[in-house]
Amino acid sequence: MTGASAPGSSSSISAWWWRHQRTLTPLILLAPACLLFAIFVIIPIGMSLSLSLYDWDGVGPKTWVGFGNFAELFGDPVFFTALKNNLLWLLIYLAAPMLGLLLALFLNQGVRGIRPIRALFLMPFVVSQVVIGLIFAWFLNPEFGLLNPLLAKLGLGPVAPLENERWAILAVIAAGLWPQTAYCMVLYLTGLTGMRPELIESARLDGARDHTLLWHVVLPQLRPVTFIAAMVCVVSALRSFDLVMIMTAGGPYNSTNVLAYYMYEQTFLSLRYGYAAAIAAVLFGLMACCVAFFLWRLLARERG
Amino acid sequence: MRGPLGLVLACVLAMAGPASARTLIINANTSDPAPRAAWEAVVADFRRDNPGVEVKFNLYDHESYKKSIRNWLTGASPDVVFWFAGNRMREFVGRNLLTDVSGLFDDEVRASISRAGIDLVSVEGRQYGVPYSYYQLGLYFRRDLLERAGVKQAPATWADLIETCRALKADGVEPFAIGSKDLWPTAAWFDYINLRSNGHAFHMALTRGEVPYTDTRVRAVFAKWGELLELGCFAKNHASLSWQESQALLYQGRAAMMLIGNYIVANFPSEVRERMDFAPFPAMQHAAGKHEEAPTNSIHIPAAARNKEDARRFLAYVLRADVQERINRALLLLPLNQKAAIADDRFLKKGQALLSNAEALSQFFDRDTNEELATIAMKGFQEFMINPERLDQVLEGIERARKRIYKN
Amino acid sequence: MFPTPIERAPRATRFTYRAALYVSLAVWLLPMAGVALTSVRSIDDLNRGNLWGWPSEFRLVENYTAVFADTRMAQFILNSVLITVPAVAGAVALACMAGFALAKFRFRGNLALFVIFIAGNLVPFQILMIPVRNLTIEIGIYDTRWALILFHAAFQTGFCTLFMRNFIKQLPDDMLDAARNDGLSEFQIFRHIVLPLVRPAIAAIAALTFTFVWNDYFWSLVLVQSDDVRPLTAGLQSLRGMWLASWHLISAGSIVAAIPPVLIFFFMQQHFIAGLTSGTPND
Numbered sequence: 001m002t003g004a005s006a007p008g009s010s011s012s013i014s015a016w017w018w019r020h021q022r023t024l025t026p027l028i029l030l031a032p033a034c035l036l037f038a039i040f041v042i043i044p045i046g047m048s049l050s051l052s053l054y055d056w057d058g059v060g061p062k063t064w065v066g067f068g069n070f071a072e073l074f075g076d077p078v079f080f081t082a083l084k085n086n087l088l089w090l091l092i093y094l095a096a097p098m099l100g101l102l103l104a105l106f107l108n109q110g111v112r113g114i115r116p117i118r119a120l121f122l123m124p125f126v127v128s129q130v131v132i133g134l135i136f137a138w139f140l141n142p143e144f145g146l147l148n149p150l151l152a153k154l155g156l157g158p159v160a161p162l163e164n165e166r167w168a169i170l171a172v173i174a175a176g177l178w179p180q181t182a183y184c185m186v187l188y189l190t191g192l193t194g195m196r197p198e199l200i201e202s203a204r205l206d207g208a209r210d211h212t213l214l215w216h217v218v219l220p221q222l223r224p225v226t227f228i229a230a231m232v233c234v235v236s237a238l239r240s241f242d243l244v245m246i247m248t249a250g251g252p253y254n255s256t257n258v259l260a261y262y263m264y265e266q267t268f269l270s271l272r273y274g275y276a277a278a279i280a281a282v283l284f285g286l287m288a289c290c291v292a293f294f295l296w297r298l299l300a301r302e303r304g
Numbered sequence: 305m306r307g308p309l310g311l312v313l314a315c316v317l318a319m320a321g322p323a324s325a326r327t328l329i330i331n332a333n334t335s336d337p338a339p340r341a342a343w344e345a346v347v348a349d350f351r352r353d354n355p356g357v358e359v360k361f362n363l364y365d366h367e368s369y370k371k372s373i374r375n376w377l378t379g380a381s382p383d384v385v386f387w388f389a390g391n392r393m394r395e396f397v398g399r400n401l402l403t404d405v406s407g408l409f410d411d412e413v414r415a416s417i418s419r420a421g422i423d424l425v426s427v428e429g430r431q432y433g434v435p436y437s438y439y440q441l442g443l444y445f446r447r448d449l450l451e452r453a454g455v456k457q458a459p460a461t462w463a464d465l466i467e468t469c470r471a472l473k474a475d476g477v478e479p480f481a482i483g484s485k486d487l488w489p490t491a492a493w494f495d496y497i498n499l500r501s502n503g504h505a506f507h508m509a510l511t512r513g514e515v516p517y518t519d520t521r522v523r524a525v526f527a528k529w530g531e532l533l534e535l536g537c538f539a540k541n542h543a544s545l546s547w548q549e550s551q552a553l554l555y556q557g558r559a560a561m562m563l564i565g566n567y568i569v570a571n572f573p574s575e576v577r578e579r580m581d582f583a584p585f586p587a588m589q590h591a592a593g594k595h596e597e598a599p600t601n602s603i604h605i606p607a608a609a610r611n612k613e614d615a616r617r618f619l620a621y622v623l624r625a626d627v628q629e630r631i632n633r634a635l636l637l638l639p640l641n642q643k644a645a646i647a648d649d650r651f652l653k654k655g656q657a658l659l660s661n662a663e664a665l666s667q668f669f670d671r672d673t674n675e676e677l678a679t680i681a682m683k684g685f686q687e688f689m690i691n692p693e694r695l696d697q698v699l700e701g702i703e704r705a706r707k708r709i710y711k712n
Numbered sequence: 713m714f715p716t717p718i719e720r721a722p723r724a725t726r727f728t729y730r731a732a733l734y735v736s737l738a739v740w741l742l743p744m745a746g747v748a749l750t751s752v753r754s755i756d757d758l759n760r761g762n763l764w765g766w767p768s769e770f771r772l773v774e775n776y777t778a779v780f781a782d783t784r785m786a787q788f789i790l791n792s793v794l795i796t797v798p799a800v801a802g803a804v805a806l807a808c809m810a811g812f813a814l815a816k817f818r819f820r821g822n823l824a825l826f827v828i829f830i831a832g833n834l835v836p837f838q839i840l841m842i843p844v845r846n847l848t849i850e851i852g853i854y855d856t857r858w859a860l861i862l863f864h865a866a867f868q869t870g871f872c873t874l875f876m877r878n879f880i881k882q883l884p885d886d887m888l889d890a891a892r893n894d895g896l897s898e899f900q901i902f903r904h905i906v907l908p909l910v911r912p913a914i915a916a917i918a919a920l921t922f923t924f925v926w927n928d929y930f931w932s933l934v935l936v937q938s939d940d941v942r943p944l945t946a947g948l949q950s951l952r953g954m955w956l957a958s959w960h961l962i963s964a965g966s967i968v969a970a971i972p973p974v975l976i977f978f979f980m981q982q983h984f985i986a987g988l989t990s991g992t993p994n995d
Binding site for chain 1: 716717726729730732733736737740741743744746747750764806807809810812813814816817819823825827828829830831832834835836837838839840841842843844847862863865866867869870873897898899902923926927929930944945946948949952959962963966969970973974977978981985988
């Protein structure tokens, strides 16, 4: 397949191409994705991390402060409230897989019309968090919301969780739990349909009751699903922003602030880009630890 | 560039070029129905008088406007922005983000606008914006609800205020409606108690960051505020209500008074209007009417605006007495151009009388002080209103921020 | 099948199960039902506190018309479409190419690149916010739809590549080798053999990515300032500021905002769910 050696001759280029196209094609195919990803994701991460070492108001010159931002962060009570809220969010979100599993078990029947019903259960996940936030913010509004009249019909007193500093964050997290549970439900439903029927049938023939089956046969088989569900819940909990912004804007007086929202506030309201980058760096660090853990487990499975 | 994507990108960027030279982009925060209609009419007339200019009038709600304006001034700028006179404007001028428009303030203009008005848009003798309306703050109350509770006149002193609260509560009405979700309504209370207790000069020094928030005079303000909190004078659940939602309490007769600006008048439902009245904040150590708040709205040209020529035309247009009269008639606010007539409205007349006799005018807490400090302080005010026992903690938090922000 | 199939149970249990299904669905969707109900009420009902009862008058047409007539809702929807469709097309196209490269070719750094795509998709947005915003300002696409299109295409490529790579990996190697022996170049294999086979996967990630991009709120806040360009999520939130306490209009607006992704979901249910559950190995 060696063509004429005259430089610039098309046959020599095409021959050269033909020899190398097996190794070059993947690189060419990868290039656009990698380029875009690098420009918009990878490089900005580095830039933010470096920005966290400066003090900058977005317009003027950047002043080097080294770890000054981080030092200030660790003396900032709002930072700790935000961090606490994020961890609380994480903990409560880990209930989502369990609730999702219960829902999936409930819906894992072949009755007529179960398909559209399952789809309807997934609806909260399909709708934007902005809409979810608006729905719940209004539901919980003490003057005009729908919850208090409902409670009144049941004989319970009126509540105003969104303005109570202790309960507000729980109300916001509960709003997020709704779509998150729907998502976990779908994961488990698919997992349940993909299980090996022989194991279940043989265990049944041995006389095993449903709850024993669940613990000893079903859950172990669903372990990969639980893994994914937990990972997604952790990532979502650390990322939470939309609901906080729509429902409470971090209030009342910062009690529902989360790291993502605090960072946004510091950038656009307080104009402290360096400080905001430091908050983002902490968030990133937290996420990196969780992601590293999950990736390590994922890679172990890939290789094995 | 590499590959088809790069080609597409280059084509697209070529198409998304700079705006045409005669486009005038105006970003405004006048999104409530009445101001919106007024400004749209003004802009329509300007369009008619300037046929070669394509005017884009972009509206935003107040809170997101406040958050977005910095993006605009530091990023891709519109040609005209709406903003606030006084220290808010001065912040941007200090960072060279606004255009000098002193050329618009010729002798004729200077003869029409009060000294105080021009000072509000000036930095070291140069003007950086055009003020178009201001308004008074005070107690707007339901005369009928007060009478029903046995209170014949609006409270004139602090003691009167306490008595009025007691009477209203006994009658089953919440004395004050307030919506603290957006934070700034709480600052109205802080400002006025401070102005009446410690005077204008102290208030200005405090907002300039020269006085610590742990000072005894500041504590005295909170002590007075605490008296009202102890009596339960403020409507419940205010932390989840915006001020627009809380005004409904007044109209439904569940609350009797509100410390707010004159812009609320435009929202009075017709059946309630006749029963509403206005009174300045009661006297304490300082008499009522001596030191008042008069937040002033203004328009400016960003330093990075692309079409400054037409922007100046627009600003000059808004300086005119007839335009100021039109805007303020519709907004039910007060024009700065004193040659402009004011609408025939009793609230405005009272406001005009109040402000023109005032010795000194302030701009409202979140405009007089650094914005970041204002937000932190107002969060503190909200926390204090709900948990008065946390006063020390709240003041220390605000003071920490003040030290950091005003260190230079 | 787990749990015990209900078909085997006595009639009473089956009946109870059905009833439980409908009741639980009603409770689950209660907030949305409440919002839908409110969107057909008049403001008088709300002021009088008639929140759960039968509406005194049906203002379905008026409310929904008001949403479109008095506001720029139609423009917001159009913007969302103009942003989401190109972004999805871009992400899917890039992911097919990159997924094929990562799945079927061995080269140094293959696994590392794969991991970078996964990890990049999991990062919190905030770490990207300031640099990406500054980048769009510098290139001059700030406050245009292109800023959002490019960003979403780039960011969603992470997830889409992961999905496509896993899917393509399952294609039998001998089929590709046979094609190579027939003299096809790698590009031709990609176009004529791989792409047709991955259509279900493309449908899955297209449906999912559409939902993610359409529902995004954060980046619409950061990269966009004017109504001309604003997509639906940010538009709805800004309208809330304009609608004061008009909850019937806010409800109607929310329903309108929720409809497009729900429609896409119902039409592409199978693909949607396949996309969500791709990572679950069912060995």
